[in-house]
Every structure is written in C-alpha cells, then in structure tokens.
Amino acid sequence: MLAGAWLPWVLLRPNRLAPGEPLRLEPGWLLGAAALALLPALVGHWRRAWVWPAATAALALGVWLLGQQTAAALVGQAPFARASASSGAWLYLLGAGIALFGAAQAAPERRWVGWVWLGPVLAAALSGHLNAWSVVVEGRSEGARWVQELGQHLRLVGTALGLATLLGTPLAIWGAGRPRVAGAALGLSSGLQTLPSLALLGLLIAPLSALADAVPALRAAGLSGIGVSPALTALTLYALLPVVRGGLLGLQGVPAGVLDAARGMGMTRTQRLWRVQAPLALPLWLGGLRQAAVVLIGVAAVAALIGAGGLGTYIFKGLQSAASDLILLGAVPAALLAVAVDAGLRRLEGWLGTRLGRAE
Structure with a gap:
C-alpha cells in the first residue's frame, strides 16, 4: 500500500484508445494515504484485533480517492476523455484487501471481516462517487x-x-x-x-x-x-x-x-x-x-x-x-x-x- 501511495494514481487519456498521462496524488492526499497504509502493520504489532478497522479505513480511503481523483482529472476535459485507475490505485487497494484477508484468517470467529470491503465499495458506487472512473463510464454507455x-x-x-x-x-x-x-x-x-x-x-x-x-x-x-x-x-x-x-x-x-x-x-x-x-x-x-x-x-x-x-x-x-x-x-x-x-x-x-x- 505504501508503494501504491507513491505511484501514479490516475491515468488521464484524451479518449478510450489514446495513450494516457499518469497523475500522482497531491502531497496532502499522499501523506494521508501513506499514513493509513502503515496503520494496519503498526496496530498489528500492538493489538491484532484492530487490524481489520485499520485495513477497512485504508480501503475506504483508496476507493474514495479513486473517485475523487478521477473526477478532478476530468475537469475541463472533453466529454470523451477517460480517467482510469493507474498502478498506484490498484496496488493500494490490493494491499488493503490483503490486510483485510489476513485479519479474517487471524480471527476465524470473525470471518465476516473478509467481506467488510463491500461496505465502502457499495457506498461509493451507490452514491455516484465513482461515476468519473472510466470503467463506470463505459458501463453507463453500454447500459x-x-x-x-x-x-x-x-x-x-x-x-x-x-x-x-x-x-x-x-x-x-x-x-x-x-x-x-x-x-x-x-x-x-x-x-x-x-x-x-x-x-x-x-x-x-x-x-x-x-x-x-x-x-x-x-x-x-x-x-x-x-x-x-x-x-x-x-x-x-x-x-x-x-x-x-x-x-x-x-x-x-x-x-x-x-x-x-x-x-x-x-x-x-x-x-x-x-x-x-x-x-x-x-x-x-x-x-x-x-x-x-x-x-x-x-x-x-x-x-x-x-x-x-x-x-x-x-x-x-x-x-x-x-x-x-x-x-x-x-x-x-x-x-x-x-x-x-x-x-x-x-x-x-x-x-x-x-x-x-x-x-x-
């Protein structure tokens, strides 16, 4: 997750097929994402039961940042421009998912923890926060x-x-x-x-x-x-x-x-x-x-x-x-x-x- 926070987060393309321009997180968002990336590992050494809330917070921030950054990238762009998730977003979300999976495996009595990721994803999708993400744009066009x-x-x-x-x-x-x-x-x-x-x-x-x-x-x-x-x-x-x-x-x-x-x-x-x-x-x-x-x-x-x-x-x-x-x-x-x-x-x-x- 820490590496994902530093890598490009959004790939802005003038259209569906053209090469894109990688965009990184602004310093403030980068520091916040990096802090939440370190949180699951830090609390895991102190209190293992707190790993899943920390991983959930990191995942929720990753999903929110994906919607926020893609929407910001399309400001002033042509209607057919596309803002895709880049390597940083995918790596960050993958790391948060692995942390959640590990928390569920460490506490078999709380296997439901492995499904906590559905909460922020559904909330962002149903609220329309991810509407600028290129995959959602393609999905709306296909209908x-x-x-x-x-x-x-x-x-x-x-x-x-x-x-x-x-x-x-x-x-x-x-x-x-x-x-x-x-x-x-x-x-x-x-x-x-x-x-x-x-x-x-x-x-x-x-x-x-x-x-x-x-x-x-x-x-x-x-x-x-x-x-x-x-x-x-x-x-x-x-x-x-x-x-x-x-x-x-x-x-x-x-x-x-x-x-x-x-x-x-x-x-x-x-x-x-x-x-x-x-x-x-x-x-x-x-x-x-x-x-x-x-x-x-x-x-x-x-x-x-x-x-x-x-x-x-x-x-x-x-x-x-x-x-x-x-x-x-x-x-x-x-x-x-x-x-x-x-x-x-x-x-x-x-x-x-x-x-x-x-x-x-």
Missing part, C-alpha cells in the same frame, strides 16, 4: 447491453452446471460401489479437462455443424456449430470432473457401520442411497458443485469467441481495440461473481456439514 451480456453469462453457467449435475450424479452413484466404473468416469472427465477451452470449442464446431445438417429438426431447435450449442457442450464437459469427483468422494466416504445399520433396519438399496448415503454425501457433493461453478464462470468468458455472448464479449472487444476499460468491464464482474458464488456455496457446504455433524 442495457451489459445487463444482457451478464444475463447471458449467468444462463450459460447455470445451464451447463445443471446439465453436468444431471449427467454426473448418476455416474457418481453408479461408480460409488464399482471401482472400475469410478476409475473410467474420473479418467474420462479428467482427460476432457486437460484440453484447453479454446481448443475444445474449436473441436466441437465441425461435429455439431455436421449433426445440424444431418438432422434438420435439431437445426430448427437452434443447434449449430457456433454460438450457444458448442459453448454449452464444452462447459458441461468441463464441469463433469468436479461434479463426479465430489459425488464419488461423498458416497464412498459414508462409514461402513452406518450402511450396515441401515441394512439391519431392513432398508433396500434404494432406500439406503436416498435416506442415508445421499444426505451424508451432500456436503462433499456441494463442494464439487462449488468448484464446477467457479470454473464455469471463468471458462464461459471464452465462449464469446464463438458468438455465445457473455461477459467475455467485453474482454475480447477490449483486447482487440486495446481498451483496458472494456476488459475490466467484463473481467471485474466475472471475478466478483466467482467470489460471490464460491462464498455462498462454501457457506452452504459448511452449514450442511455442521447440521449433519450435530445429527450424528
């Missing part, structure tokens, strides 16, 4: 199109995760008591994950195009070599490994004594599966779903290259035009979405594990 691409990204991930669950759960149940079947299922799904996502999308174009030409009904239903069809196929195949592995680990981890007790009670094989094995395996199975969801959120961005849409549209549009703001417009929401999904499913996984532990 409904960005919402549409975000919805498409969520649809791709949700549909692929559902299809992978429908395919992977029966495979896990079938292979739970059959080592050869389990090995074959894991080997096949592991082999699919070794293929680069872009290569897999390319390999699917020819067979899906041939299938659509051979069966007109499928073409009428929307099947084609480019677009959503190959994207969903590739995403589903990528999600199979964590879903199958999570299901197998959960079902195979049920204690043998519990299954013997269920047999002694006269339960059939189906009853043992749904009343005993499935509830006990659910936390590990949810762990597999969590891993699959996080992987899909990232891989779905590549699907934009074949016309499937999603947040990757802005990433590749920004790469083609060397517009970093457009890249961030797709990459930052995707990263935040992955963090939110991982945290939500992890909490559900832990809650189920606690309840099952109490039940035992």
Whole structure:
C-alpha cells in the first residue's frame, strides 16, 4: 500500500484508445494515504484485533480517492476523455484487501471481516462517487447491453452446471460401489479437462455443424456449430470432473457401520442411497458443485469467441481495440461473481456439514 501511495494514481487519456498521462496524488492526499497504509502493520504489532478497522479505513480511503481523483482529472476535459485507475490505485487497494484477508484468517470467529470491503465499495458506487472512473463510464454507455451480456453469462453457467449435475450424479452413484466404473468416469472427465477451452470449442464446431445438417429438426431447435450449442457442450464437459469427483468422494466416504445399520433396519438399496448415503454425501457433493461453478464462470468468458455472448464479449472487444476499460468491464464482474458464488456455496457446504455433524 505504501508503494501504491507513491505511484501514479490516475491515468488521464484524451479518449478510450489514446495513450494516457499518469497523475500522482497531491502531497496532502499522499501523506494521508501513506499514513493509513502503515496503520494496519503498526496496530498489528500492538493489538491484532484492530487490524481489520485499520485495513477497512485504508480501503475506504483508496476507493474514495479513486473517485475523487478521477473526477478532478476530468475537469475541463472533453466529454470523451477517460480517467482510469493507474498502478498506484490498484496496488493500494490490493494491499488493503490483503490486510483485510489476513485479519479474517487471524480471527476465524470473525470471518465476516473478509467481506467488510463491500461496505465502502457499495457506498461509493451507490452514491455516484465513482461515476468519473472510466470503467463506470463505459458501463453507463453500454447500459442495457451489459445487463444482457451478464444475463447471458449467468444462463450459460447455470445451464451447463445443471446439465453436468444431471449427467454426473448418476455416474457418481453408479461408480460409488464399482471401482472400475469410478476409475473410467474420473479418467474420462479428467482427460476432457486437460484440453484447453479454446481448443475444445474449436473441436466441437465441425461435429455439431455436421449433426445440424444431418438432422434438420435439431437445426430448427437452434443447434449449430457456433454460438450457444458448442459453448454449452464444452462447459458441461468441463464441469463433469468436479461434479463426479465430489459425488464419488461423498458416497464412498459414508462409514461402513452406518450402511450396515441401515441394512439391519431392513432398508433396500434404494432406500439406503436416498435416506442415508445421499444426505451424508451432500456436503462433499456441494463442494464439487462449488468448484464446477467457479470454473464455469471463468471458462464461459471464452465462449464469446464463438458468438455465445457473455461477459467475455467485453474482454475480447477490449483486447482487440486495446481498451483496458472494456476488459475490466467484463473481467471485474466475472471475478466478483466467482467470489460471490464460491462464498455462498462454501457457506452452504459448511452449514450442511455442521447440521449433519450435530445429527450424528
């Protein structure tokens, strides 16, 4: 954070594509940011419980300074000028985030500390304080199109995760008591994950195009070599490994004594599966779903290259035009979405594990 306070904070560009002029913090703001950068380390040696308020204050100042400095940089500039966050702002905010994460890890009973960063970020965003930041400017100009691409990204991930669950759960149940079947299922799904996502999308174009030409009904239903069809196929195949592995680990981890007790009670094989094995395996199975969801959120961005849409549209549009703001417009929401999904499913996984532990 201390290094970030001294580095350029804002990059002022006459337009989206032109090279920018780096702008540093004024001496007063620089001293304040440097003081708050040192505060978490100083209070950590004295009283560890005060690290998270100090880190939160540093992060809040960083977010506020980003909005204040970008707005000040655009005064007197043309309407199409852009003020982006420079290396100093990113490094400062990263340092404050690491300090918050460390405070949460040092106090497991206060894990909520790791989410304190949402407060200043949401406050600045909802109040309009960040409206001059180039990423927000690009987001406003895209408007409904960005919402549409975000919805498409969520649809791709949700549909692929559902299809992978429908395919992977029966495979896990079938292979739970059959080592050869389990090995074959894991080997096949592991082999699919070794293929680069872009290569897999390319390999699917020819067979899906041939299938659509051979069966007109499928073409009428929307099947084609480019677009959503190959994207969903590739995403589903990528999600199979964590879903199958999570299901197998959960079902195979049920204690043998519990299954013997269920047999002694006269339960059939189906009853043992749904009343005993499935509830006990659910936390590990949810762990597999969590891993699959996080992987899909990232891989779905590549699907934009074949016309499937999603947040990757802005990433590749920004790469083609060397517009970093457009890249961030797709990459930052995707990263935040992955963090939110991982945290939500992890909490559900832990809650189920606690309840099952109490039940035992």
